[in-house]
Amino acid sequence: MSQTPNPLAIKKPVTYGANATQKLLAFASLVSMLVIFSLSSPNFLQTENIIAIMLSTAVAGVLGIGVTFVIITSGIDLSIGTVMTFCAIMAGVVITYMGLPVWLGVLAALAFGAFVGFLNGTLIAKLKIPPFIATLGMMLVAKGLSLVISGTKPIYFNDTEVYNLISMGSIFDLSAFVPNLAIPNAVLIFFGVALISGFILNKTALGRYTFALGSNEEAVRLSGVNVDRWKIGIYTLAGAIVGVAGILISSRLNSAQPALGQGYELDAIAAAVIGGVSLAGGEGTILGTVIGAFIMSVLINGLRILSVPQEWQITVTGLIVIFAVYADILRRRK
Numbered sequence: 001m002s003q004t005p006n007p008l009a010i011k012k013p014v015t016y017g018a019n020a021t022q023k024l025l026a027f028a029s030l031v032s033m034l035v036i037f038s039l040s041s042p043n044f045l046q047t048e049n050i051i052a053i054m055l056s057t058a059v060a061g062v063l064g065i066g067v068t069f070v071i072i073t074s075g076i077d078l079s080i081g082t083v084m085t086f087c088a089i090m091a092g093v094v095i096t097y098m099g100l101p102v103w104l105g106v107l108a109a110l111a112f113g114a115f116v117g118f119l120n121g122t123l124i125a126k127l128k129i130p131p132f133i134a135t136l137g138m139m140l141v142a143k144g145l146s147l148v149i150s151g152t153k154p155i156y157f158n159d160t161e162v163y164n165l166i167s168m169g170s171i172f173d174l175s176a177f178v179p180n181l182a183i184p185n186a187v188l189i190f191f192g193v194a195l196i197s198g199f200i201l202n203k204t205a206l207g208r209y210t211f212a213l214g215s216n217e218e219a220v221r222l223s224g225v226n227v228d229r230w231k232i233g234i235y236t237l238a239g240a241i242v243g244v245a246g247i248l249i250s251s252r253l254n255s256a257q258p259a260l261g262q263g264y265e266l267d268a269i270a271a272a273v274i275g276g277v278s279l280a281g282g283e284g285t286i287l288g289t290v291i292g293a294f295i296m297s298v299l300i301n302g303l304r305i306l307s308v309p310q311e312w313q314i315t316v317t318g319l320i321v322i323f324a325v326y327a328d329i330l331r332r333r334k
Contacts, residue, residue, distance in 0.1 A: 026291045070234065079135040165251075193241060201286055
């Protein structure tokens, strides 16, 4: 009779050196871009622009953190963009249509995000549907439900300023010392999600099994671990984090836009890959994803300030993602 191993005794794959190198390269790239763009334009380092960069990073960064858990298991989640929209729509239904308190709308967004993540995990773990296909289907389902429930029209949160303050308010206002320096709550929530997720990934059983499944799922299964249960748990957690992103984006816009969301999954996956999360599974860090998200935001912001056409911004971003994936392939060969 096999004995279930202690999850805290499971060791991560020995990739700390490679992962540390990737994070160092990503951080060096971020610093280099900051220097280049600041020298290229005097507007880049203005307080308003720095705040704008952090604010634009918050949503994609939270999505990137959620998909990091999934990719480390050697999975993928293409539904996070439209599920984010679906969560925002459900928050709008609860707060605006049903007239319930804001905190219930927030809980609804988190609950529906976790529920969709649970469905994704069940499709993949129990029905053995490949993650790419399962989440692609869920992407379309979430998009369709968002349009149906909202009637293809935005749901506005005009009846309450409290919801808008979730993202656009500031409990960390340093304007008295530096003009216009008020860190939006969305940025603080992003950092809070990163800290909590980093703890979960590195210090809990769920995190240990996340790495173990990505390294050698069959070996984990043969050791007596209920792989399906842990995989469903990982996707559920990722879905809940996507719910946070839905709250942030709808609060920032003060509305739930049913057509918004598709495309965000690409930015989130790109941030994770640039930050050192391996698409082959078994390797990655939350810190790396955070750095990757900032690289994406700084790059787009800097190119926009330099008046680079949008089509070239997209091209450059794609080339960087390809380079990051190829760098990961080279590391694994070595």
